[in-house]
Amino acid sequence: MGDRWQVQVDRSLCIGSAQCVHRAPDAFHLDTGRQSHPTEPETDAGERILAAAENCPVEAITVTVLGSGEAVFPPEE
Numbered sequence: 001m002g003d004r005w006q007v008q009v010d011r012s013l014c015i016g017s018a019q020c021v022h023r024a025p026d027a028f029h030l031d032t033g034r035q036s037h038p039t040e041p042e043t044d045a046g047e048r049i050l051a052a053a054e055n056c057p058v059e060a061i062t063v064t065v066l067g068s069g070e071a072v073f074p075p076e077e
């Protein structure tokens, strides 16, 4: 892929299910309040990050292409 991504977690939505941490343990971690944070908000594109975003039960994870802001997940309608 070669893209760089910006990863954000909407903590008003996150319910602390930890699915993202299980799918991409390098990319997400939970704080003491069980809220998810991207380990590196600006990161190389990766399948596991995308899988984590796709599998978040409340769609709290947003991924865009760094620079252009193009939507990766959720995809643009």
Ligand code: SF4
Binding pocket: 009, 013, 014, 015, 016, 017, 018, 019, 020, 021, 035, 036, 055, 056, 057, 058, 059, 060, 061
């Ligand atoms: S999968 Fe979604 S709801 Fe669960 S901890 Fe990660 S961001 Fe929060």
